[in-house]
Amino acid sequence: MGDLNSNPSYRVAPAAPPTEPVRDPLGATVRLVRWGGALARHDALIPREITHLLPAWFRPIAGFVHLFAGKDGRTGRPGQRLGCAFETLGPVAIKLGQVMATRADIFGIEFARDLGRLKDKLPPFPTDQARQEVERSIGRTVEDLFIDFGDPIGAASLAQAHPAYLADGRKVAVKVLRPGVERRVAKGLDAMRLAARLVHRFVIPARRLEPQAFVETVARSMYLELDMRLEAAAASELHDVMEKARSDGMMHMTSPKVIWDGVGKRVLTLEWAPGVPMTDPDAARQPGLDKDQLADNVVRAFLIQALDHGVFHADLHEGNLFCQAPADLTAVDFGIVGRIGPAERRYLAEILWGFLTRDYGRIARVHFEAGYVPPHHSVEAFAQALRAVGEPVIGRAASQVSMGRLLGQLFEITALFDMHLRPELILLQKTMVSVEGVARRLNPDHDLWSAAQPVVERWIMRELGPRAQVRDALKEGLAAARALSRLVQDPPQTQTVVVERTKLSPWLGVGVGVSVILSAAALLLSLWPRILG
Secondary structure: OOOHHHOHHHHOOOOOOOOOOOOOHHHHHHHHHHHHHHHHHOOOOOOHHHHHHOOHHHHHHHHHHHOOOOHHHOOOOHHHHHHHHHHHHOHHHHHHHHHHOOOHHHHOHHHHHHHOOOOOOOOOOOHHHHHHHHHHHHOOOHHHHOOEEOOOOEEOOOEEEEEEEOOOOOEEEEEEEOOOHHHHHHHHHHHHHHHHHHHHHHOHHHHHHOHHHHHHHHHHHHHHHOOHHHHHHHHHHHHHHHHHHHHOOOOOOEOOOEOHHHOEOOEEEEEOOOOEEOOOHHHHHOOOOOHHHHHHHHHHHHHHHHHHHOEEEOOOOHHHEEEEOOOEEEEOOOOOEEEOOHHHHHHHHHHHHHHHOOOHHHHHHHHHHOOOOOOOOOHHHHHHHHHHHHOOOOOOOHHHOOHHHHHHHHHHHHHHOOOOOOHHHHHHHHHHHHHHHHHHHHOOOOOHHHHHHHHHHHHHHHHHOHHHHHHHHHHHHHHHHHHHHHHHHOOOOOOOOOOOOOOOOHHHHHHHHHHHHHHHHHHHHHHHHHHHO
């Protein structure tokens, strides 16, 4: 197999996204206070369940905060109450909750599972208003674009979807942004940036989690979701990626085509997705549906996108997936797309392959060479810690593995070895957790590793196997031959070096001579008594 040392980009950890300033500190402070009030009403600011874990001096403060808890704060688990609070605070809080739901390694499996039920559903805005948004964004009347434009079938915090028909009879889905949503998002992100700065400054243990980089990652994904042209481009790119996989015989997932005539800054039109939404209880009861194969397809489709192409659908939950018998999957909603470079793709493949082959030394070396673990730690000690986590899991059915315990151990290990949260891997980790959750809900005994092995093994053999080494050697040889050819055709010009002798000033010589005479006289005077004696 290949050697990561041959890739110099591995030795430097990727830079965190730049931190944007808080543009309206006063307004952000007011919104943070309002957020704090909503969290206190839902008993989600300092949950009563953790009171006994707090220092004695802080418990009276927690008790005072608990006095503000309303009816919604007296029932349910902490994650459920926090999810309800986020639903009242708007799109940015909902997005924050959705990202937090992917960090079971930080917040615990039950808490993350409760946040995972966070609903991004709101009452729809009027269809007439949606028609106006379409016409303003595209510059044509709705009648010019569609022969029928129906009422909304789903409304989220950022946009809502309408069914429509084209002149050729094709059914399409038209996604329209909510009026004024950009302003609400900008204000919410300002409050989040202020909160991240406060956490970074005053909560020292939280610095390892890179709160400011975490917020900027959330912000960047939200900005992309607010321009339907970018989502259309992402949908088109992923459609091509999935079609390429299909042509290679890997029919794991498809996506609807983009209708470019119906795309504007605030409007996106896609072909209607076939199948039944996986959130529909009837989806799993379709005649002839192969749940095991469907679970494998979810995992393999994600890995093919990430490893082979470096771009992947980063929001693969049931709400964005449609299925039909026997095991056909269609993905929708391309507002969040993840990208990883060649170094991160190699890192991911090496990590997965290391666990599949139980080569914990390889996994440890990858972490160090990628710059994820500081070099002052021991590679061997890190490999030993990884073995303690991996051995109880590999080869066992998912139903026999405590994911909470596994993620908790991983988090303890990364803390022990000063491994910082890598912002560029947040979406990758988020999607992996989502994909595994979908697969396990289809089949509680689903083995993620067995599903991943064919894809990872194929990538390893193609990119790091003997043929890849020969291919890389040929590329290096060709590059060297081209460099030599350029050297022969355009040899370096001979350069003449002229050495000029600088003529010393006569006054410099006089000064040196006087200094020598005075030094000799002083020495003679100091020795004169001994000479006379």
